[in-house]
Amino acid sequence: MAYHHLFGPVPSRRLGISLGIDLVPLKTCSYNCVYCECGTTTHLTTERRDYVGTGDVIEELRKYLRPSPHLDYITFAGSGEPTLHAGIGEIIRFLKTEFPAYRIAVLTNGSTLSDPSVRGNLMGADLVIPTLNAVSEPAFRKINRPHRDITQKAVIDGITAFARDFPGAVWLEVFIVPGINDDDGEIGLIDAAITAIKPDKVQLNTLDRPGAVAWVEPADDRTLGRIAAMITGAPVEIVGALPSRDTVASFHEEVADFILTMVRRRPATADDIVRATGLHKNEVNKYIQFLLESKQITEKRGERGAFFLPRER
Numbered sequence: 001m002a003y004h005h006l007f008g009p010v011p012s013r014r015l016g017i018s019l020g021i022d023l024v025p026l027k028t029c030s031y032n033c034v035y036c037e038c039g040t041t042t043h044l045t046t047e048r049r050d051y052v053g054t055g056d057v058i059e060e061l062r063k064y065l066r067p068s069p070h071l072d073y074i075t076f077a078g079s080g081e082p083t084l085h086a087g088i089g090e091i092i093r094f095l096k097t098e099f100p101a102y103r104i105a106v107l108t109n110g111s112t113l114s115d116p117s118v119r120g121n122l123m124g125a126d127l128v129i130p131t132l133n134a135v136s137e138p139a140f141r142k143i144n145r146p147h148r149d150i151t152q153k154a155v156i157d158g159i160t161a162f163a164r165d166f167p168g169a170v171w172l173e174v175f176i177v178p179g180i181n182d183d184d185g186e187i188g189l190i191d192a193a194i195t196a197i198k199p200d201k202v203q204l205n206t207l208d209r210p211g212a213v214a215w216v217e218p219a220d221d222r223t224l225g226r227i228a229a230m231i232t233g234a235p236v237e238i239v240g241a242l243p244s245r246d247t248v249a250s251f252h253e254e255v256a257d258f259i260l261t262m263v264r265r266r267p268a269t270a271d272d273i274v275r276a277t278g279l280h281k282n283e284v285n286k287y288i289q290f291l292l293e294s295k296q297i298t299e300k301r302g303e304r305g306a307f308f309l310p311r312e313r
């Protein structure tokens with residue numbers, strides 16, 4: 001059986017071995033973040049509906065999980081904002097009823113948590129990771145480029161209400177974009193919001209792969225260290241390196257070799273590699289990240305975005 005809604009398992013920076021569930025078509029989201037690894041949002045929406053069949057997703061999960069594969073998490077993530085899918089609550093209930101041994105994570109931009117029904121849908125998960133990159137409206141709009149109906153105040157109120165009632169863990173992701181949200185003023189506002197939200201931890205993140213727009217640069221270690229020291233509302237972790245391929249059972253050597261052979265022939269974009277391998281973009285991104293970090297490939301900006309090519313030795 002081919003899987004249309006599951007991807008991976010991928011070696012995830014934060015979640016170990018994670019099976020992905022993708023509930024929306026590429027790229028359906030309420031934000032159009034400048035750092036988005038999935039590219040530009042083509043369907044900017046706040047509408048909740050069954051973008052893919054809930055029954056189809058449940059069928060794929062039942063089939064995949066029946067042999068009890070080892071997984072650290074089953075994670076709702078992928079080609080956009082997973083909580084826009086109206087069936088996410090039903091899918092979480094199904095997993096908790098039929099496969100209770102597995103932990104469930106939801107990566108969300110947090111924009112839908114202002115809706116009490118979304119908060120209710122996520123109550124059965126074990127871990128929710130919402131994003132909060134700015135408190136001031138201009139910085140929020142510059143980084144996340146949200147749907148016009150969304151205000152940052154409503155997002156923060158929604159995340160706060162969710163974290164108050166949620167019995168699982170909340171890790172708040174703060175994505176730093178130098179020049180927009182790394183100044184002391186904005187970080188002070190973010191820290192006040194963190195103090196109100198009371199997440200279990202804050203994960204400071206920055207660009208490690210080309211994002212949707214070319215001008216976004218990664219924050220350097222010194223900046224991340226300064227910001228981490230300013231955050232007092234929760235424990236802070238700077239998102240670390242990818243787990244090594246030796247410790248990740250889902251790392252397929254032959255896929256990395258295939259990508260390497262492919263870019264040796266001709267430089268390729270992540271989308272070219274997706275087309276050639278048939279893998280999900282998130283999965284391709286993890287392999288690209290590994291090949292970049294192990295200095296086997298390098299990247300160059302071209303007309304169609306970032307191209308990957310072998311690193312000269």
Ligand code: SF4
Pocket residue numbers: 029030031032033035036037038041079080081108109
């Ligand atoms: S919220 Fe996530 S999926 Fe949506 S544009 Fe931002 S990074 Fe991409």
